[in-house]
Amino acid sequence: MFGSYIEDKMTAVVKQAPEAAAVLTNALLRVATRLGLNNAQLAAAIRVDPSRVSRMNSGEALLRANAGEWDAATAVIRIYRSLGGLLDGNEALMLKWFSSHNTDFGKAPRDVMLEGGGGPYRVVEYLDSFRGRF
Numbered sequence: 001m002f003g004s005y006i007e008d009k010m011t012a013v014v015k016q017a018p019e020a021a022a023v024l025t026n027a028l029l030r031v032a033t034r035l036g037l038n039n040a041q042l043a044a045a046i047r048v049d050p051s052r053v054s055r056m057n058s059g060e061a062l063l064r065a066n067a068g069e070w071d072a073a074t075a076v077i078r079i080y081r082s083l084g085g086l087l088d089g090n091e092a093l094m095l096k097w098f099s100s101h102n103t104d105f106g107k108a109p110r111d112v113m114l115e116g117g118g119g120p121y122r123v124v125e126y127l128d129s130f131r132g133r134f
Contacts, residue, residue, distance in 0.1 A: 021062035028073045029057060031080040034091060035098055035110070037123040044114045075120035079113065082127035 039057065042063045043050040046069045055061035059074045060067065063070050084095040098110050113119040 024073055024077075025056050025062045025068070025078055029061065031033055031077050034095075035076075035080060035112075036095055041110075041114055042076075045076055047122055058112070072120050075124045076113070078124045079109075079120065079127060082124065084129065086130065 018069040028042075028046070037045065040050045046053075046063075048069050052061055056063070063073050076091045079098075080094070083097060087093045087097065099108050101107060102109055102112075105122075109123045109126070113123050
């Protein structure tokens with residue numbers, strides 16, 4: 001009598017954990033929006049074709065874990081998180097810092113991030129060293 005009732009009530013809905021690529025792709029797209037990056041700029045930052053970023057936005061593509069885009073994407077996300085920590089999450093100040101001329105770089109951090117030679121990594125290293133000053 002109670003056996004079938006308990007079995008019916010104990011069946012659990014098992015949710016699949018989201019795939020790491022989906023989580024990272026979604027985080028990257030949110031960060032890009034918050035930093036004011038368009039598809040072409042985001043593509044330049046992570047070194048992929050702009051059409052691939054467009055496909056990511058539409059849900060047709062995800063970041064590839066075994067490609068350089070994965071590491072570059074994590075660096076872009078780290079830029080946002082570091083800025084948030086330094087500027088108490090004030091997104092207006094974060095965007096202003098990111099897009100304003102920086103005397104240490106000789107250009108805006110956004111422009112540094114978009115250039116070749118590991119731009120996102122240069123900005124992350126800068127923020128990491130700056131954060132240590134507080």
